[in-house]
Every structure is written in structure tokens, then in C-alpha cells.
Amino acid sequence: MSETHHQPASAALPASLTKLGKYWDLDEHDHPEGHSTMLGFWIYLMSDCLIFAILFAAFGVLGGNYAAGPGPRELFELPLVAVNTSMLLFSSITYGFAMLAMQRGSVGQTQLWLLVTAVFGAAFLSIELYEFANLIHEGATPQRSAFLSAFFTLVGTHGLHVTFGLIWLFTLVVQVSRKGLIQANQRRLMCLSLFWHFLDVVWIGVFTFVYLIGMVR
Amino acid sequence: MSAKNYNDLAHQHAHGEANPHSIGHHEHEAHGSMRDYVIGFVLSVILTAIPFWLVMGGVIADKSTTVLVVAAFAAVQVVVHMIFFLHMNGKAEGGWNLLALIFTGVVVLVVLSGTLWVMYHMNHNMMPMQHMEQMD
Numbered sequence: 025m026s027e028t029h030h031q032p033a034s035a036a037l038p039a040s041l042t043k044l045g046k047y048w049d050l051d052e053h054d055h056p057e058g059h060s061t062m063l064g065f066w067i068y069l070m071s072d073c074l075i076f077a078i079l080f081a082a083f084g085v086l087g088g089n090y091a092a093g094p095g096p097r098e099l100f101e102l103p104l105v106a107v108n109t110s111m112l113l114f115s116s117i118t119y120g121f122a123m124l125a126m127q128r129g130s131v132g133q134t135q136l137w138l139l140v141t142a143v144f145g146a147a148f149l150s151i152e153l154y155e156f157a158n159l160i161h162e163g164a165t166p167q168r169s170a171f172l173s174a175f176f177t178l179v180g181t182h183g184l185h186v187t188f189g190l191i192w193l194f195t196l197v198v199q200v201s202r203k204g205l206i207q208a209n210q211r212r213l214m215c216l217s218l219f220w221h222f223l224d225v226v227w228i229g230v231f232t233f234v235y236l237i238g239m240v241r
Numbered sequence: 242m243s244a245k246n247y248n249d250l251a252h253q254h255a256h257g258e259a260n261p262h263s264i265g266h267h268e269h270e271a272h273g274s275m276r277d278y279v280i281g282f283v284l285s286v287i288l289t290a291i292p293f294w295l296v297m298g299g300v301i302a303d304k305s306t307t308v309l310v311v312a313a314f315a316a317v318q319v320v321v322h323m324i325f326f327l328h329m330n331g332k333a334e335g336g337w338n339l340l341a342l343i344f345t346g347v348v349v350l351v352v353l354s355g356t357l358w359v360m361y362h363m364n365h366n367m368m369p370m371q372h373m374e375q376m377d
Contacts, residue, residue: 062333062334062338063334063337063338063341066334066338066341066342067341070341070342070344070345073345073349074345074348074349074352077348077349077352077353078352080353081352081353081356081357082356084353084356084357084360085356085357085360102293102296102297103297106293106297109289109293110286110289113282113285113286113289116282116285116322116326117278117279117281117282120273120277120278120281120282120326121278123273124273124274124275124278218327221322221326221327222327224322224326225319225322225323225327228289228315228318228319228322229315229319231289232292232311232312232314232315233312233315236292236293236296236311237308237311237312239296240296240304240307240308240311241304241308
């Protein structure tokens with residue numbers, strides 16, 4: 025099999041080079057487009073994970089320094105956090121449905137589920153912004169205490185990721201409507217899938233260590 | 242047959258068959274099934290609802306027990322998300338995904354436990370200062 029492949033190349037190359045060709049590639053060794061994208065994107069997510077680890081560590085150290093200001097018990101409303109958590113969880117499974125629709129090759133359903141995901145994502149962001157606005161209105165600004173600085177940095181960074189995820193999602197809805205579910209768009213949707221589910225994983229850490237344990241300690 | 246065609250054939254041989262990373266192959270691994278998503282979702286709802294109930298209802302009187310139990314639920318839920326939503330397994334990308342995840346997990350553990358440990362002891366050693374502040 026490989027012998028038949030070598031035949032035409034030998035014919036195209038000068039005789040002096042044919043021998044070398046057996047030891048290393050004479051032609052540039054290009055790869056199929058996007059063949060390493062998923063691994064590369066995963067490694068990006070892992071580096072993002074380290075950013076969040078550092079922010080969690082900072083919150084762990086500073087989370088008890090209220091500077092005689094308000095603490096979690098005075099500030100946090102767990103029912104609101106529970107609603108927020110469910111929004112993100114719903115958006116995770118609806119993104120899953122979008123991926124299943126993509127697998128079936130259904131453009132319309134992929135877009136529909138992406139838009140449903142966007143609605144839940146936007147609801148999550150709205151609730152978070154409402155919470156932030158309330159906190160700032162009560163005087164619990166990032167400048168108030170080390171606890172609040174760490175809180176706003178950690179939760180804000182997560183919210184910023186969700187914002188960019190939403191922008192990416194709308195971009196892909198447009199891309200899919202213009203080009204269909206081509207190989208490149210499928211790859212992009214798979215990357216966003218990893219990103220979106222990864223943000224839900226980070227949120228598990230946030231609601232557990234910031235909100236729930238904050239209320240207990 | 243031109244040299245370019247030869248290249249194309251060679252790549253099909255190298256990447257399509259020998260290399261499991263090629264697009265066509267991991268396409269099937271990287272997606273979940275409906276079953277995966279539904280199981281993941283149901284487990285996540287349960288694993289989220291229980292810690293919220295524990296804290297909001299004040300079910301466990303002891304604080305440190307509550308913290309430990311809630312943290313354990315979070316750890317389990319992270320694993321559930323990894324398996325059912327992120328489709329993590331030892332085979333995707335020839336195992337490099339999982340290896341990168343394990344490496345990151347180790348670094349995250351070192352960063353978190355190291356930071357908290359060092360800063361806790363620093364605070365502990367700073368105690369006399371706090372007493373002096375209180376005396377003022």
C-alpha cells in the first residue's frame with residue numbers, strides 16, 4: 025500500500041533525493057484543518073481554570089476580612105443565588121440539546137436550542153447584575169472591604185466569561201445561518217460547548233464556596 | 242499523479258488511519274448522547290438542591306460539618322459535569338485531554354491548599370498584633 029504511494033513521489037523528485045525521502049519528509053508536513061483545535065482549546069480552558077483557582081485562593085484568604093463592613097449573611101440572598109444557579113444549569117442542558125441537534129444535522133433546531141441557551145445565559149447575567157446593583161446600592165462596593173474586593177473580582181470574572189460566551193454564541197448562530205453546519209462551524213460549536221459547560225463547572229465552585237459556605241461561616 | 246496528490250494520499254494514510262486525533266474520529270467521542278445529558282442534568286439538580294437545602298434550612302447544626310458536606314457535594318458535581326457535559330474520558334484526543342486535566346488539577350490543588358495554609362499560619366502568627374489593636 026505505502027509502496028504505491030512512494031512511486032509517484034520518486035518520479036517527481038531528483039534521483040539524489042529519493043533516498044533521503046525514506047528518512048524524513050521532504051515536503052512540508054501539513055495537518056488537516058482544525059485537527060488539533062479541540063485539544064488546544066481544552067488547554068486554553070485549563071489555563072483559564074488556573075485564573076479561577078487564583079481568584080478562589082484570594083477569596084479564601086480575604087473572604088473573612090469584612091473591615092467592620094457587611095458580611096455574607098447581611099448581603100447574600102440564597103433564593104436569588106438558587107434561581108441563578110438553575111438558570112446556568114438549564115443553559116447547560118439546552119446547549120447539550122443544541123449539540124445533539126448539530127449531530128443530527130438539523131440547522132434550525134441547532135439554532136433554536138442555541139437561542140434558548142442564550143435566553144438562560146442572559147437571565148443568569150441579568151440576575152447577577154441585579155444582585156451587584158443591589159450590593160453597590162447598599163454601599164457594599166468592591167472598595168468597602170477585602171472580602172467584597174475578592175467577591176466582585178471572582179464573581180465578576182465569571183460573569184465576564186459568560187458575557188463573552190453569549191457574544192460567541194450569537195456569532196455562531198449567525199455563522200450557522202450563513203454557512204450551515206459545515207465542518208468548521210461544528211468545530212466552533214464544540215469549542216463553545218466546552219467553554220459553556222466549563223463555566224458551569226466554575227459556577228459550582230462559586231455558589232458552594234462563596235455563597236453557601238459564606239453563609240455558614 | 243502529481244506530488245501534491247501524493248501528499249494528500251500520504252496524509253490520509255498518516256492522519257486518517259494511524260492517528261486517532263483526526264476530525265472524523267473524535268467527532269463521535271466528543272459528543273454526548275441524549276442519555277448522557279439527561280443523566281448529567283438530573284444528577285446536577287440533585288447535587289445542587291441538597292447543599293442549598295442543607296444551608297438554607299440549617300439542617301446540620303455543626304458549622305464545620307456543613308462546610309465539609311457542602312464541599313463534598315460540589316466535588317462530586319464537578320466530576321458529574323466533567324463526565325456527562327464535558328465528555329471527559331481517557332480516550333478523547335488520545336488521552337491528552339485527561340492528562341492536561343489531571344495536571345491542572347494538581348496545580349490547582351497546590352495553589353489553593355498552599356495559599357490557604359500559608360496565609361492561615363501567617364494570620365495565626367499575627368495574632369499578638371490583633372490583641373494590641375484591641376487594647377488601643
